[in-house]
Amino acid sequence: MLLAIDTSTGTSVAVVDRDRATHELRTLAEVGTDDTMRHAEVIGGFIRDALAEAGVEPARLSGVAGGMGPGPFTGLRVGIAAAHAFALGIDRPFVPVPSHDAIAWSRYTAGDEGPLQVVTDARRREYAISEYDGLDADGLPVRRSGPGLVPRDALPEPRGLRFEAAVVSAAAVGALAELAFAARRLPLTGDAPLYLRAPDVTPSAGKRVLR
Amino acid sequence: MNTREPLVLGIETSCDETGVGIVRGDALLANVIASSMEEHARYGGVVPEVAARAHLEALGPTIRAALAEASVDLDDLDAVAVTSGPGLAGALMVGVGAAKALAISKGLPIYAVNHLVGHVGADLLDSADPLETPTVALLVSGGHTSLLLVRDLVSDVELLGETIDDAAGEAFDKVARVLGLPYPGGPEIDRAAMGGDPDAIRFPRGLTRPKDLVAHRWDFSFSGLKTAVARWVEQREAAGEAVPMADVAASFREAVVDVLVSKAIDACTELGVPRLLLGGGVIANARLREVASERADASGIALRIPPLSLCTDNGAMIAALGAQLVMAGHAPSGLGFGADSTLPVTEIQVD
Ligand SMILES: [Zn+2]
Numbered sequence: 001m002l003l004a005i006d007t008s009t010g011t012s013v014a015v016v017d018r019d020r021a022t023h024e025l026r027t028l029a030e031v032g033t034d035d036t037m038r039h040a041e042v043i044g045g046f047i048r049d050a051l052a053e054a055g056v057e058p059a060r061l062s063g064v065a066g067g068m069g070p071g072p073f074t075g076l077r078v079g080i081a082a083a084h085a086f087a088l089g090i091d092r093p094f095v096p097v098p099s100h101d102a103i104a105w106s107r108y109t110a111g112d113e114g115p116l117q118v119v120t121d122a123r124r125r126e127y128a129i130s131e132y133d134g135l136d137a138d139g140l141p142v143r144r145s146g147p148g149l150v151p152r153d154a155l156p157e158p159r160g161l162r163f164e165a166a167v168v169s170a171a172a173v174g175a176l177a178e179l180a181f182a183a184r185r186l187p188l189t190g191d192a193p194l195y196l197r198a199p200d201v202t203p204s205a206g207k208r209v210l211r
Numbered sequence: 212m213n214t215r216e217p218l219v220l221g222i223e224t225s226c227d228e229t230g231v232g233i234v235r236g237d238a239l240l241a242n243v244i245a246s247s248m249e250e251h252a253r254y255g256g257v258v259p260e261v262a263a264r265a266h267l268e269a270l271g272p273t274i275r276a277a278l279a280e281a282s283v284d285l286d287d288l289d290a291v292a293v294t295s296g297p298g299l300a301g302a303l304m305v306g307v308g309a310a311k312a313l314a315i316s317k318g319l320p321i322y323a324v325n326h327l328v329g330h331v332g333a334d335l336l337d338s339a340d341p342l343e344t345p346t347v348a349l350l351v352s353g354g355h356t357s358l359l360l361v362r363d364l365v366s367d368v369e370l371l372g373e374t375i376d377d378a379a380g381e382a383f384d385k386v387a388r389v390l391g392l393p394y395p396g397g398p399e400i401d402r403a404a405m406g407g408d409p410d411a412i413r414f415p416r417g418l419t420r421p422k423d424l425v426a427h428r429w430d431f432s433f434s435g436l437k438t439a440v441a442r443w444v445e446q447r448e449a450a451g452e453a454v455p456m457a458d459v460a461a462s463f464r465e466a467v468v469d470v471l472v473s474k475a476i477d478a479c480t481e482l483g484v485p486r487l488l489l490g491g492g493v494i495a496n497a498r499l500r501e502v503a504s505e506r507a508d509a510s511g512i513a514l515r516i517p518p519l520s521l522c523t524d525n526g527a528m529i530a531a532l533g534a535q536l537v538m539a540g541h542a543p544s545g546l547g548f549g550a551d552s553t554l555p556v557t558e559i560q561v562d
Pocket of ligand 1 (some may be wrong): 352491
């Protein structure tokens with residue numbers, strides 16, 4: 001049983017479980033908002049509420065899954081920091097999951113088929129983009145390319161469907177972590193957030209300060 | 212919860228130091244700091260996005276290191292404390308997100324506290340004689356320059372004045388750049404000032420003219436000083452003259468120190484508070500401590516300076532303030548607080 005957190009768009013927190021006998025994935029609770037400005041404010045209440053709704057004590061969890069983006073950095077970091085700290089608190093593993101994979105998985109399990117282009121807002125007139133080719137035998141999405149950045153006016157034509165996501169479901173993040181764990185396919189991605197951009201810096205102006 | 216000597220873990224991420232501290236009441240058990248300062252050096256100042264990325268990487272290892280240093284387990288904790296502001300919003304949010312999740316994972320109360328008041332709280336840790344109030348506090352760092360009147364650490368803190376432009380530490384960084392010295396500027400200026408004459412050049416003292424003293428009695432301004440140093444140096448260079456580095460550095464430093472200490476001592480005298488506490492990273496400047504101590508002595512003011520490891524931004528001071536709030540019987544914060552980059556000093560704890 002996992003706590004799952006994604007703040008790559010709004011804030012989503014879920015508790016998911018995979019039945020060892022039937023292999024059935026279950027979402028025990030999922031709470032969230034598509035507000036992209038208040039991640040730090042809502043994250044704590046959502047974690048508390050998701051656990052309460054699922055009726056699960058933290059110590060019963062076997063790990064914490066975290067959506068690693070891509071997404072606007074400031075909000076994205078809130079969820080990853082929270083997921084890391086919760087995992088540390090319960091002394092269980094932190095499982096990083098690419099947020100686009102969770103979007104693709106949600107679409108395929110909802111009935112989409114074939115090639116799928118997932119896009120999310122990357123700000124600065126760019127999209128974050130990943131392309132998928134369905135689910136594999138383990139039920140995990142097959143990522144053909146991405147995640148990467150493209151200018152908004154240069155979005156490539158999809159080979160099949162295109163889905164622009166405004167929310168990422170933490171339940172899907174958790175489900176992918178459960179599936180990957182069962183199939184011994186972890187890790188799904190590295191421990192670093194999928195920033196896709198170097199930090200924005202204003203380089204030193206040099207010695208002269210008088211203009 | 213043990214409310215007499217609570218074991219509190221404090222998380223501080225308001226600027227470029229990832230700090231985690233652990234205290235038991237007013238006893239310091241651990242103070243671990245991971246700094247991203249070196250990453251900022253090439254930019255000549257703190258880059259918020261670089262700082263926030265570094266916090267996310269450093270926080271887990273820093274919490275573990277603090278627990279090891281204190282020889283305590285997360286299960287032993289009575290509360291978690293975290294800086295809610297003021298500071299860099301994106302940097303603060305990393306600490307806030309982590310602190311909330313950590314507290315929930317352990318079923319612990321959380322205390323969201325004010326960074327500036329935390330600097331004052333640092334003085335309580337392991338100190339032989341307790342902090343007396345009221346006291347004036349001068350907090351000087353790369354991010355803030357504030358003069359506070361602390362009547363009661365957990366319930367009554369007033370902002371007397373603050374910088375209206377650059378923080379004092381920033382002025383050191385910018386002048387270091389003018390002099391071709393690396394970041395951070397404080398220690399570099401100190402080194403360059405060795406053997407220099409602090410009275411060689413009379414650089415301006417910001418907001419000390421009579422008309423400034425009406426509207427900005429306790430405020431500071433350092434951007435005019437920085438410009439004056441730059442102009443002075445450029446005029447010498449334009450004239451083909453050598454720049455007397457040691458004299459420029461010593462005279463600049465004297466201008467900063469003079470205005471900081473003068474206003475702090477004046478505040479003590481005018482408000483009838485014979486106590487002054489120093490805090491913030493710039494307190495590492497030996498000349499500042501020296502002048503403060505001379506003038507405090509001359510005015511009969513008791514001067515307190517916490518150990519330097521507790522003056523720079525750190526998690527122990529946040530834990531210390533959290534512990535004081537617990538011991539004073541304050542209720543914990545709710546889970547809805549956020550990062551407030553301009554949190555006023557009167558908000559010692561955020562609900
Ligand atoms: Zn500070």
